[in-house]
Structures are given as C-alpha cells and as structure tokens.
Amino acid sequence: MSELVNPTVNTRPIALEIENLVVGVGKSGAGKKIIDGISLQVRQGETLCVVGESGSGKSVTSLSTMGLLPRDSLKAIGGSIKLVGEDVLQASDRRLRQLRATTMAMIFQEPMTALNPVVPVGKQIDEVLRTHTSLGASARRARILDMMEQVRLPDVKRIFASYPHRLSGGQRQRIMIAMALVLEPKLLIADEPTTALDVTTQAQILKLIRDLQKDHGTAVLFITHDMGVVADIADRVAVMRHGRLVETGALKDVLSAPTQDYTRNLLSSVPSLVPRAAREEAGFNPVVLEANELGKVYRERSMFGKPREVHAAQDVTLTLRKGRTLGIVGESGSGKSTVARCIVRLIDPTSGGIRLAGREISDLSRHALQPHRKKIQIVFQDPYRSLNPRITIGESICEGPINFGTKHSVAMARARELLELVGLPPDAVSRYPHQFSGGQRQRIAIARALALDPEVLVADEAVSALDVSVQAQVLRLLDDIQTRLGIAILFITHDLRVAAQICDDVAVMQHGRVVEQGPAAEVLANPQQPYTRQLLDAAPGRGWDFANFRAVDGSTTVPAA
C-alpha cells in the first residue's frame, strides 16, 4: 500500500543487511551456487518482499539469515548477513540461539507443522519467554495473554490452554506470529506465511502483520511468490531468480515501471481480476454435463448415539455446455473438490443426479460406468503425484485408449500427437515423469486426459501448484485446446484471478452449497451475494492491474474490460 511508504522510513536504522551472499551446495559449499551474490537491506519499520518463482533461492536466503541452513547440504561461502550490525554467518551456535527470538524471528508457511501438536499453544509461547527472559510465571502469562490479544485472537484464556488442532489455520498462524513477536525482535522473517490459508484469512493475517509492524517498528522480510500479496504488504520489493537478484526497488516503481524483462514477464503472467471479455453466448451448444441437486454426506459412525453427518456438498446444480468453461470457486472446505470427484465418480454421491452427455451416470455400478468413463476426464492439482513415477510418459498416456480397445501401436502414435498438442516433444513418450518439471508434468496429465477424446475435462485446481508464469502457459494451453477441440471444461479453483481469466460461467461455493452462479463477467464484476463480495475484497493485490503495470480502482464494480 502506497500510504505506508512515508519518507521517514528510509532514514531509520538498518535492521538487516545482506551483502553479496553466496550459498553453495555441499558440506563445504563447493557445489552449485544456490544463491549467487545477493545483497538486500531492510530498515526498521519497513517490509521488504522477496518475490520469485520456485527455485529462485528466496527461502534459502531467509534460512541463511536465521542460521538454519541444513549443515550437510548447504553452506554460505561468501558475503555477510548483518543483523543490527552483527554478522550472523560468523556467530556461534550459542549466539545464534540467543539471536533467534530476541533479535530475529521467523514464521513459516504451515503453522500446523511449526507448532508442537502435543503442547498447548500458550505453553509453547511461554517456552520462548522462559528461555530468553527471567520473568516470573505470572508476568510471563500476562505478557503472553497481552500478545495474544495483540494478534487479535478471541477468548485468549481459552486459546492459551488449547492444543494446536483445536484452532483454525488462521488462529494457528496468529499464534505463530504471537510467538515470533513476543520478545519484540528487530526483524521478522515471514516465509510464505499466508500461502496455506484461504483468501479471507490471508487478508486478515496480512493486515495483522502490517498493523503490528506499525506498532512495534519491526523490520519484515517477507518471502512470497504471490504478486497480489506483494502489492498489499510490501514497501520495497526484491525480485529473485535462479539465486540472483533481478531487480529491487520501491513497490510502486517495481510494479508500475519494472526495468527488467523478467519482472515484466512475471507481472504480465499474473491473471487479472477483471473477468475476460465474455465469449459469444453458446446457448445452442448441447449440454454435456448436468448436476442436479447433487449431494454428498459423510457419516461419522460412533459407537454410542447418533452418527454425525457432514454435508460436504448439498443441492449442487450445475450445467455445462459444449465448448464452455464453468468455474467452481470457493475456499477450502467449501465442497468444490467433492463435487468434482462426485462428477468424475471417484466417489459416489449420496443424492442427486449427474447427466453426462444425456446419460444418467450417478447410479451406475462400477462395471456399468466403465464405457462412460471415457467421456469425462480429470486433471489433478499435484503434478508430482498424478503420474505414476515407474512407467513412461507414453505408457501413461496410452493407458486410457488401451483400456478401450485401441491397439498399443495406434495409442502410442496418438500419444506422440497429443504431446505435440500440449507443447512437448513427441519423443518424451519414452521418458519418465521425474525428468520433467511441474508445468511439463501438468501438460502430460492434460495429454493423458485428452487421449480418450473426452467431452468434459475436469480440472481440479490444475494450475494451483504451478509458478505464475507456468500457470499462465497452462491456462493458455487449456484455452487453446478448448478452441480446437470444442471440449467443455469444469474448472475447480480457489483463485478468483484464474477463474476470471478462464471461465465463462462461475459457481461460487460455500459450506457445500452454491451461493451464487452466473456468467463470470457478472458474478466477478458485480457480485450479488455478500460472500462473493467478501471473497473478491479479500483477493490480494486487487488495487493493481499487474499486467498493465498500473494501479486500479479497487472496488468490486469494475466494468468488464
């Protein structure tokens, strides 16, 4: 936010100064250089966002600063990391332990794994105080409760005594922040602290970090891959790639006038929140997929009393026409993946119907369903687990056609064509999944789904695990395939930006129900339901049109471009 950049900030003392840092692979650091000459500076009360795609070295930079590099595999071999004037790289283990928590603190991506599951959270914060201060028990408790109130936890006395699993993801991250800030460190390192959270929670946590920083004057080194988050929280930005610094500068300068091509590409890849121009109405296209009042109830059996029922999906009605893309958006637990998995019949719906190409498939037995399987295919989120690591790409792609009676040689020839279609060399058929990057694997998964010439392609968070530039490529590929093959796509995503760019129609889900449904241009530009509006407001970086390097009006009534 531009108003945070006030001229006095730049004159405050430097909290962290990284100079010419080099980190190499191996015990002695003699191997490949993961970080190659990084120089960064964070002043007190300032937030520096380090942004980059996976493998850029942004996390290694933060771990080096904390002195947490894995001893046997990574080593800082050059440069210095000065924390309020003291070189962390030269500090002894004992000194490092003192520095952590008192002078610098870190919060991580996944608060559940960063907290000890068998100790109440209050005690875990207390441990920091016991180790580093000589306060008495009651003074410590008072200070912890105060800190927990500062991170805006409700009912702090109850939460003090709660175990981590009793808290929500957002509450856990607040506990982590309380633990990090309880000793008022000079520097807070936040490594993707909101990546695992839902957008509305993310917006709250970002605001919290900003507010606390203002109160305490902490310097924040914020690691993220999300340009939206950058726009919301950074004072200054450092763009990293392959262990080198590409560009650094004030937020506004970098976002509105990037000097490097890489930064420009990165920003251009960020999908816009403004829905794309609506495609011509396809009212005459045949309906290929219909879900009627689809429901999925999970029953938790218990030995005594009534079984507990969880409605993962309730009364979900969707219609998808040939050549169109229907997006299902929602936060985690909204039931969007349950709907997708019911529709592909990976799980059986408990009520309602699914019509696929005019045929009811919700009540077919496993055997009777087999011939209909080829009409609907799914692409999963995790490209590293969706391909069998032990068989070749060609065998993976051939599997479907062979199941439906195609000869191996014919299927293999088709696999080569499909690989070309998704932009990979045809000779990839004889290679194994681990030889490909995440984006390439997702292309392979798409090729495998297309091998059966399905009428509906279900993409379950298919681009969520990818870097933004790769994500843009895969989205373009899906669009291209749709134009060429006239396939219908059911696109499940939590990312409103992605939905705005790929969907014709959008269904917003919350607590297992569809709360709003309609053309993307209407739902995302002019939402009628408060929940949709809330989601849109929480979308990070809504004040920026990244691709056009300009700030925009952040209200929800942006006219369709």
Place this chain on the structure above:
Amino acid sequence: MAIESLPNPALPSRSGPSFGFLTATPIIAVATICLTLVILSAIFAPWLTSHDPQLLAPALRLKPASSEYLLGTDAYGRDVLARILYGGRISLLIGLGAAVTSIVIGLFIGLFSGFFKLADAVMMRVMDGLMAMPGVLLAIAVVSLSGATLTTVLIAITIPEIPRVARLVRSVVLSAREEPYVEAAISLGSSMPKIMLKHLMPNTVAPLIVQGTFIAASAILTEAILSFLGAGISPETPTWGNIMAEGRAFFQVKPSLIFWPGLLLSIAILSVNLIGDAARDALDPRMQQREAGK
C-alpha cells in the same frame, strides 16, 4: 550420493532397486562376502568333500579332526564337515523357500485386502488370528499333524510369516491407492487387476525385498529350532539344527559338534539381516534423507 540428488529430491528410482548397497559400508561388504561363501559352499558341497554325509561308520565314532576328517566325525562316525556343508543346502533352501512362498501368498492377500473392503474385513481377522499364535508352536503343530518332511517343514515355517507380509502389502496399497495417479487410472477406465498390477504392486517391491531377507533369516533359525526340538526334518538328513541336536548329547566330549554348525548358522543369519538392513536403508528414501540431514 544424497548431496548430488539434493536439487531434485523427488527423484524416484525408475529402473527398480539397484544393488550398490551390497557394498555400501565395510560391514555390509563383509556380510555380503560371508553369505556368498556360505551359499557357494552349500551349492558345491559334493566337490568340497568326498565324504557321504549320511554314511554310518560305527568304527570311526567321535574321531578328532584329522587330514581325512577335517572337523572330525560325529557319534555315528559320519564326517562333520560333509554334514555341515550338506546341511547348509537344506537350511538355505528353507530360508529361500519360506521367503518366496510367504511373499507370494502374502502379496496376493495384501493386495486384495488393501483394495476390497469386504475381503479386508475377513482376511485381516484371519491374519490377526495367525499372528496371535507363536510361530514355533504353530510350526510344531503343523509338523506333528502331517509328518516331518522337507515340504511340511517348509509349509509349517511359511504359514506364520504370511500375516506379516500381508499386513505390509496392505498398508502400502492403502496409502498408494490414494495417490492421484491411481485415481487417474480409475477415471481412465482401467480394470481392477490392471490397477493392482501396474500401479499398486510396483510400490510393494522395495519393502518386500527387505521383508524377504528378514523372513529368510528367521526361517533358517526356525528350521534349526524345530530340528533341535526333534520336530523337524528326520534326524539322518543333515541340517544345521539336526547336527546341533545330535551333538548336544556329546557336548562335553566334543564341543565342536555344536560349535561349527552354530557358527555357520550365526554367520548366515547375521549376514542376511545386515544385508536386509542395508537394503532397507537403500530403498527407503526417508532413510537417505535422514543420512543427508544428520
């Protein structure tokens, strides 16, 4: 090894297990050599000794070691070296046989239990029942019911090992079937047998190789125990257990009757166990990471 693979930690081995781990450390290398020697000596027993292990020679009872009888003779005048070498054949055969049989049967049961809920409920309770009985007792019961031949002893030793394999396979299948690539195969219309053979079974290979070595070691030991208790293969057939059981009576006169077969038995089992450990470390990526992050 671990350091070079660091930039790409998710690298799966694609050509199946490699056997480099057999010489990973000096101790493993020694174990490999020892086991190889024991196996070779059993295979080439007829060429290593000219004596018949079953030929009774009452005149030559309990002779000390000499150039003719390198380890002396036993209470019936039979050459001890010949009996130990030939005995290795039976013992190792039982180890290998028990490992292979229990893995094949256990794999089958485990795959079905992991995939079909109904089969799981029935078969796992049977397996629980089998596991509740001590293996040696079960083996004695089987042998005494059906008579002691090589086949029945092998069966008796194999049955108690099956539940362990089945449970192992089941747990691997249960976690592997949640993998997206298995779900993808389902949506591609692959049949159950195809999914099992192509996508699930390969995941069990590494843990089964490890389990197999442990089963082999414990089968050799169980056979020796059965023979020693008199419930094993008939006494005239040389096995390490039989030789020791007979030698027990003459322990004070001639301790070497127990010492040599016991030594060979210990070496064989220790070697197999060490190789099994090494295989586990080599095949389990988590163990490798632990090594790297130490």
